[in-house]
Each structure stands twice: as structure tokens, then as C-alpha cells.
Amino acid sequence: MPVTSADVARAAGVSRTTVSYVLNDTPGTNISEGTREQVLAAAARLGYAPSAAARALRRGQSDLVVCVLPDWPTGPVVDTVLDLLTDNLAERGLFLLVHHHRSSRPLRELWKAVTPRVVVGLTHFPADDLRALRQAGIEVVGAGDVDDDGHAGIDEGNQRALGALQVEHLGSRGHRRLAVATTQDGRLQEFAGLRADGIRQACARLELPAPPTAVVDPARPAAAVVRRWAAEGIEAVACYNDEIALAVLAGAREAGLDVPGDLAVMGLDDVPAAALTSPPLTTITQPSAAQAHHLAACVEAVLDGEPQPPWPTEPSRVVVRATT
Amino acid sequence: MPVTSADVARAAGVSRTTVSYVLNDTPGTNISEGTREQVLAAAARLGYAPSAAARALRRGQSDLVVCVLPDWPTGPVVDTVLDLLTDNLAERGLFLLVHHHRSSRPLRELWKAVTPRVVVGLTHFPADDLRALRQAGIEVVGAGDVDDDGHAGIDEGNQRALGALQVEHLGSRGHRRLAVATTQDGRLQEFAGLRADGIRQACARLELPAPPTAVVDPARPAAAVVRRWAAEGIEAVACYNDEIALAVLAGAREAGLDVPGDLAVMGLDDVPAAALTSPPLTTITQPSAAQAHHLAACVEAVLDGEPQPPWPTEPSRVVVRATT
């Protein structure tokens, strides 16, 4: 049913070789202008679409790079990474295809359906999948558990450091009684746990009391929790991210509390809205542009058969505004 | 270099047929347990990864569905669509792969690298690309210019209706002198233009003066524009989206203006933060869940060879809060 290059060849009155040469602009060939036009016209008339599978099989490799995204919601950082990768790869004639991984489905099934040149993993890969891919000659970049060269998608140490950074800033402002506002999103619990770990460890190190944790719904003002914190003498709250911080801020306003006088609030991410709250939100910014460029550089290196560059050491920074 | 099924067959001392039967769990075959284990062990030992290209070529079709995303930033609506599609397709053994389209690169190149079963287009496709895909037996769902059956990615009429909805609400609140706050994001200009069109037409219809337009940076309070509007006697501002509205709100606060007394502000999208501003933001919510389900249903219908269901008619709705 589908039109093949043989059909085009027949219609144009030439061989399949010629069709291939014309359609791929193969260098080193010299097809007469007339023949060329015949072929192009026949292909257009028949609506010829080449078989990607046959092409890939014959050439021994595809022009595809697959990026596997984790099962949790990703933000603008990942968008930046994806855009950058798409453009960089395009310059080499490669296409980036993104797969949103669901834990319900083993990744190994995917490799039966597509054999990419490189796999970019922003999620944790089972070790044997990783091995199988590599043995099959498919390079893997940035997977969470690639521990032999220090690259990591979910960098556990980094997540803990983020929590610690919040505590250190809040402590430096003279706050001693801290609370944690966390997310209810199940897919984010791994991160939330790691960050809470970092917060607890930092509190212990600074000899601050262990902070209570509350789940906050980002869709409505967290007035009830805020009132409870006030009653308990909590002075500052470290939020899972800016979205949660917005809800805490709105809760404080509703409860009639002064921020940061009665309660200091600290976010994480530095989304645009963080600069627009009243008072403007103190938060943490991560070096996402650097991370995106690093990942793109890793893919380039792998394509060129060079060793992957070391992970950049640019740290996350506190953006001090007015809520602490 | 890569391991093939022939290598596995040799290592296991069986034929390629048997390897294929075992590895694919082909129904209707009855391989002895011993043989089966031999094959599995050999495959694991050699790190065998099947060639997706050969498989697809032989079977005449791939297990891939490609979704082409537009060149502009997408929000949570698209994420919902993608998650839903991924899960629905997984039930049929299909994988969803997402491509972020860049206008710099013609889409037709992509079809040389991958031949999906279905293409889901959330962006505008050139008409001849569309024809070529269809002639090649690849179904296309939801592309922007599929005009013969009423499906549309960028629905121009809908974009205009969104602008009109803002004007109608603002007008019903008694505001006559309107302004438009638009985005500076180049990739969004097509939408911005369409919505501004809708706003102007609605103003004309309601006999309101033509509204002036200002570009607002979502990263900082729009105090300067707000002061200018106040000086010009503007009573209400229709914002391109909630992000812009947040910047206008922050600007009004900085300028010491009362919202909605001195200036009414209306957003669009109903992001979580819209319920958390002070005062809470009046905005518009789009039936995104319905749209996601519709698109998923279209893909299912196409896979089953059935006609695509009609586009749902659920309208966008004004969410009245306190800024108007």
C-alpha cells in the first residue's frame, strides 16, 4: 500500500539508485537536471515518504536521540535543556525525541521500538537496562545512577544541599524555630524526602530544634497551618518550592501575620512570580542554564567519541528578597 | 559490532526462529523450558538489544506515536495531554515520543528518521507535509490546519473568543476605558495578536473606546505602565495571561493604586498562583482536561480505524475573584 522508492523509480522511468541519489542529494553524483526533475515530480505526485526503518537498518544507525524524562513534573529547567539539545542536535542532522517515562512500563520495551544513537536520561535507569544499552552500542548520558563518572540526573547530595542552604540562610537571619512546608504531589516525594533530610541535618548541625513538617496545597492559602505554626512559636518556614511558598504567604496574609516579622518564608526555584509577591519572596536559584549547557556538552562529547566533561561546580545561590 | 539475534542463536545453539519466539513470547509456540532458558541466558550474557529498525521494517509498522509540539512555550495543559496519551497508548503497546518543533528545521526531515504509526500535531503543519504523511499511511491527528473536519491545534476563533470574554466581563463590571497588557515573548505573538483582535472587536461591538496596548515584563512589577494608565484614565486591564497579570498587580501595589477600585486586572489561564494573589485574581479557565481527553480519544479512534469524534464544545469560563 505505501509508496516505495521502487514505485517512484518506475514512475520516473529510472532505477532505485537514481531515486536514492536524487532524494538524498548524495554528494559525488551528477544527475542530469531532467532526470532529477522527473524523480522529484514522481515522488511528489505519488506522495512518497521514505521508510525510516529501512533507511536506519541499511545505514546501521538512526538519526535519533531519545531523552527519557522522569515520572515527576518538570519545570522550566528541563524545557531549557530540551530546547538547547534540540538545536544542538539539529546542527548535526539529528532529531531529539522525548519520552515521558511512566514507572508502569519498563523502559526496555522502548528500545524494541526505537534504537537511538544516544540516550539522554534525566531519570534513574535500572542498572541492567543501562548495561544492555551500552552493550548495544548506544551511549547513555546523564542517567541518575551513572556513578562511575560522577554524572547524575537526580543528584541526592545536591537535593540535601538545597535543604541545608535554606536552613543556613534562615539561621543567619536569627530564626531558630523552623518549620517545613512540603508538597502533596506523590511523584515529588523522593525529592521532598531528600530535601527534608538536608534540612534536618543542617538543623542538628546548627543546634536548632528539629522542624515540624506540614503538607501544603499550592492551590489555596495555607491559613490554617500558618495559624498553627504561629501558636507553636514557629519563626520561619522552609518551603519545598516557590509554588508552596506562595500558598504560605497567602495564608499568612489571611491570618493577619506580618512577613517576615511574625513569620519568615523561604521558597526554592526563583520562578518569575517570586519577585512579584508582597513582600517579594526570598528563594534559591539553581544554575539551570549551566546544567543545560553541561548536558548538551555531554551529548556532543559522546557523539564525537570524546570523554564527557566534568559536572560543573557552580553552586545554587540564595536570592535574598524581603520575606526573610 | 552490535549483537544480533543470530549471535544469540549461535551462543544458545538454536536457530534464529527460536530466539525470536522466546524473546517475543510469540503465542502459539511451545518452546521447551530448557531451550527457553538457554536463549534468555545467552541474550542476557551477550547484552543483546534487538534492532528496532529491522523489527519495524519486517513488521511493516512501528510501535511509535510521535507528538509534535509547537515552537512556543507550553503549559500544564500540554503536560496533561502528554501524560494521558502516554498512558492510553501504553495499553496498546505503543510508545509516545514528543518532538519539540523548531521552525528552523523542516518537519519532513523528521519523517526520514522515524516513521510513526500516528502523528499527533499540536502545531501547524504545512499542507504538503500533511498530504505526504497521509499518503504514506500515517494518520495525523489534531494538526492546526486540518480544516476539513473541524479539528484544530491553534484554533484562531477560540483565541479571539478568549479576548472577547475578557472584554465582556470587564464591561459587565462597568469598566469602559480598557487597556491590554501583552507579552514580549516572540513565540507567543501569534496568539497575542489573535487575542488582541478579539479584544478590539469586542470593544467595538460594546462601543467602548479602542484599548491601548503595553508590553509587560513578567519578571518585575509593571509600576511604570500602571502609572501611565492611571494618568490616562484607564479603568481596567486585560492581560495576556496570569503571569503578566501578576506583574501588573505588583505594579499597581508599587504605584499605590487600589485594585480593583483604581484599576481592575484580569488574567487568563487560572494558574494556581492566581488564587493566591492579594486580592485574588479574576481570570479565565479553559477546559483543558476535556481537550486532553478529546485528543486522546481522537488518537484511539484513528488507531481503531474509526472516525474522529467531534471537538467538544465545552466553553472557556470566567473565574470571578477579586481583582475586577
Next chain:
DNA sequence: CTGAAAGCGCTTACAG
């Protein structure tokens, strides 16, 4: 129950 063989559609040395 297992194996030998054909063929999917393409690209590319090779021959003319």
C-alpha cells in the same frame, strides 16, 4: 517442536 529461507525498503559499492 525447531530450522532454512524469504522478504520488508533502503543505500551503496560495483559493473557497465
Next chain:
DNA sequence: CTGAAAGCGCTTACAG
């Protein structure tokens, strides 16, 4: 400058 032919790795009728 153009064509006939091989072969990429797989699956699946078909034969044994």
C-alpha cells in the same frame, strides 16, 4: 552517468 545486486537484522509462513 545509470543500473543490477547485495545485504542491513528481523519475523514468519513453510517444511521437516
